[in-house]
Amino acid sequence: xxQVTQNPRYLITVTxxxxxxxxxxxxxxxxxxxxxxDPGLGLRQIYYSMNVEVTDKGDVPEGYKVSRKEKRNxxxxxxxxxxxxxxxxxxxxxxxxxxxxxxxxxxxxTRLTVL
Amino acid sequence: EDQVTQSPEALRLxxxxxxxxxxxxxxxxxxxxxxxxxDPGKGPEFLFTLYSAGEEKEKERLxxxxxxxxxxxHITAPKPEDSATYLCAVLPSGGYQKVTFGTGTKLQxxx
Numbered sequence: 001x002x003q004v005t006q007n008p009r010y011l012i013t014v015t016x017x018x019x020x021x022x023x024x025x026x027x028x029x030x031x032x033x034x035x036x037x038d039p040g041l042g043l044r045q046i047y048y049s050m051n052v053e054v055t056d057k058g059d060v061p062e063g064y065k066v067s068r069k070e071k072r073n074x075x076x077x078x079x080x081x082x083x084x085x086x087x088x089x090x091x092x093x094x095x096x097x098x099x100x101x102x103x104x105x106x107x108x109x110t111r112l113t114v115l
Numbered sequence: 116e117d118q119v120t121q122s123p124e125a126l127r128l129x130x131x132x133x134x135x136x137x138x139x140x141x142x143x144x145x146x147x148x149x150x151x152x153x154d155p156g157k158g159p160e161f162l163f164t165l166y167s168a169g170e171e172k173e174k175e176r177l178x179x180x181x182x183x184x185x186x187x188x189h190i191t192a193p194k195p196e197d198s199a200t201y202l203c204a205v206l207p208s209g210g211y212q213k214v215t216f217g218t219g220t221k222l223q224x225x226x
Contacts, residue, residue: 035216042218043159044216045213045214090158103164105161106160
């Protein structure tokens with residue numbers, strides 16, 4: 001089954017404790033992206049990646065890191081989480097047709113609470 | 116800066132009562148406009164991509180249209196299962212692949 005998986009689905013942590021949210025897709029997609037979703041602010045893009053070893057900032061990259069060492073995986077790293085990073089996080093992937101980005105397939109989401 | 120504004124924020128319809136959702140956008144150049152559906156507690160699910168003004172796409176009771184400044188999602192004779200939040204997103208032209216989403220329209224269809 002074609003899917004994007006994220007782990008963990010729920011996480012409660014404390015300020016300053018480094019964490020990683022994993023994302024994996026089995027569709028051989030080139031493009032992967034991370035979003036956060038907050039009430040009233042909608043989905044905001046954190047980072048995206050066009051292919052292995054190619055990443056770029058979205059609208060809200062501060063406080064986050066990503067890496068793309070393998071095509072299927074795109075982990076999101078919070079080196080020193082703060083309470084304002086409490087949010088619902090989504091990973092997404094899509095194929096690339098020429099330079100166009102096709103529909104994105106979204107993961108089930110990770111609800112993060114930073115105390 | 117790219118901007119996407121969706122209206123209304125919330126919409127309540129009787130079953131069978133047709134209506135439209137609006138997505139206004141400001142981008143330097145549009146490569147594509149996307150519509151997604153999101154159910155509570157789940158990730159967004161793709162509905163349509165529109166690429167140029169005048170383009171229309173349909174899927175069951177949904178029809179999406181695009182002009183140079185806005186897109187409409189028309190819902191014909193909606194059913195309760197159409198209740199969801201509908202999101203609009205734009206991909207600007209140029210070398211970047213940065214997607215900007217609107218805040219969505221929460222649709223409730225009452226039996």
